[in-house]
Amino acid sequence: MLFGIPSAFKILGALSLGKLPDVIGRKNTLLAISLLTLLPHLVMVLFGSHIYVYIIGRSVVEIGLGFLLSALPIYLNEICEDHNRAKHGCLMMFFLPLGGLYGYLVGPVTSVRWFTFLCAAPLIPQIIFLLVLFPESPIYSAAKGDRITTINTLRKLRSNKTEDEIAQDYIEIERSLMNRNEGVGCGFKDLFSTRGSRMATLIGFLSSVGLPVSGVPSIMAYVAPLFNDANTNLSGNLVAILVGVVKLTFYFITFAVVKKVGSRPLLLFSYIATGAFLTIIAVYFYLNTTNSPIVHTIRWLPIVCVLLYIASYSLGIGSVSVSLLSELYPNDMRSTGCCFVRTSVAIINAVISTSFPLVVEHLGVHYSVGMFSAGCFLIFAFLYFFLPETGDKSFLEIQEILNK
Template sequence: MKQETNSTLNKPDTLFLYTSVITVGLLFIAMGASMVWTSPVLGKLSSNNTEINPIGRPITALETSLLTGIPELTNIIGFILVTKLADVIGRKPYMLLSGAIMLLAGIALAFSDSILYMIITRCIFGFTGVLSVTPVYVAEICEKHNRGKFGCYSGIFHQIGHLFGFVIGPFLSVRYFTLAITAPTLIFIVVFLIMPESPVYLLKHGDEEECKASLRRLRSNKTDDELVMDLERLKEDLRNEPKGKAIDLFKKRQHIIGLLLGFLPILLKYCSGVTVLLMYLAPFFDSAGTNLSGDLVAIIVALLKITLFTLTSFVVENFGRRRMLLVSTIGTSIPLTALGVYFYLHHVQSPVVNHLQWLPLTGLLLAVGFFGLGLGPIPAYLVTEFFPADLRTVSSSIVNASGGVAAFALASLFPLVTRRFGAEWCVWWFGANCGAGAALIYLFLPETRGKSFDEIQKMLRR
């Protein structure tokens, strides 16, 4: 009977569900493009040509550090202070509000003519903490059998945003480039108005009729009886979920373990260095002394990441989160270590470098490729599987805030450390983090593939 029920419930995903996920993905495209905004823009801000440099003078190393790092710091504040609002006003209103704020901030950034204004507007753009709430919304409109696949879509759209920024950034002025990468937020606001609220949120707040309507739109290929079964399953999940406040995250063993396990992949994602290298990709690769343009390499890297993130979304339900993360961390560590060797030889002006001109591009592509198999797409949604509906946004916010701390520190220190000690030491440290992270994942991270919330909670209590 159980097999028959599962077979009945696990029907193909509807077009409307895909449309809902793709629509919220527009926010990830905008955030992804914003993340790599510095890669093509820093070259323009370093120019003496006032026609392409809106601030009218070359940017300093300290200003580069502040422009890249401070927005990451304010993202942390947004994750902690703002995202709880999604539990009060709803996932959909919160994301619409966030999209509007991002749109206005992006327009203001486009017309900024000083480093101070650029820093302020970039801070506002990321302050909403929408990257924590969006995975929660996606997880709640999905079912057990497809939440891993659609959870990876967020990472795919983030990479599409990277590619979008890398492709158009070198060819547009700072103003038009900024307006172009902000445009997806306007499209999101218009389309998302007709999308449903999370059925889990509606049911949790006692609006059963609206919950039924949301389920009917998202799963239109199911009969009324099948939708009733889905609704009953949601009710059962909510009955089994403990109710509580944010402080309860630190009162129960399974919640503390869930937080620790959520911290592990998200911190490893940033401390692998791949996300930091993307912020400085064009100038970083130009410093390798090869004949390839840093802007061209950035486009190649972005295309590779989209391909691997997409592949992960198809295979994650078959191979599992834990196994994909293990392959990803080990695979990322090796080419990063080799890349560090190249930069060291280049730094000491070894003649061997002339025979290793292939290594920077190959090492970078391998590192990014393995990153895309797990570390990139999986951590953002994995934490949502460890917690009940009442605690998903706050737990996701705390975990993402920890990633924000790492991103802030690394983005701020990277240009200063590389200038003082050389890029090789940074890259070696990134590789060592991946090696240590692989060991921790192997020892402690459980597999959540295909498991219900109750089954995951039992694992966390052990």
């Protein structure tokens, strides 16, 4: 109940974002999300003597998380230069498993109230940095016709460039905004009005839907039993820490190599490798269910495969896909497109998480894992033919590719 109900509110967060970044700005949207996330943590610390306080508080936090996963990639992609977008997008995703590992480490040694406070503590310097140091997106400022603010922001973000180079960057932003009216006349129906917007929506959806389709949220519930079945004598918390370390390591590897390798190869490799390891895990579960004698000689196999499965997921599906989504849309559609795709993925995630235990009970865990594997292979096949490489390309160049 404590985890199931709040998770459903992530859908509301993704759905509610809409065009808020276009109305109040990218920076102010992130500030509002930070405050929205901080306040329920403080309420839980002060009044968290009843389970319902935590359910309501976590539900509000999940709404904020739904906001964040749509708004932060937009802001980050708009302040980065073309050749650094993918790299910094992966760095952004690196902090998700870092936060999870932080929770795994402090959770077992603190009370619930202190744990809640420690989860809220990083938000305080974050809000201060947003207020004092973070600039508004230059694309948003330019779309509002504020040339002076845009130039000053570009100077701050790209201090290594000359005035001529800054002026050229501003011209590029103006070109990308040409014939676009930021924040006006773009609704959900416009996401399907042209070939470019349709391709952006389809590619963005299929690359992002791998987050639930790969089965990570569902299969993680079976990690501890897998390790126990292998007679490792590892506690559930230690298993969670081990998985967290693997995710953190490979998210960092992605950050380090994505600029050199490219987003497309990493994402394609991630899908095919994740599907392969899911297939092996499914076969192991099937053999275990049928009491095959070979199972006793390969107790180590599921441990290795689960860790490699998490590693391959972290190399692309979990890291690249979130940042990629906001690169695919033109400026006036970016907020609406990310909102639509993130909401759709959140709904599918809720359906999969809810139905997974039922499928396991009636058909077996091997059947469920096999479906996750098939889903990864199908998404790989589509992306192989339609996903362009977005690294080192401007938003305008990406739109030209999608419109062909």
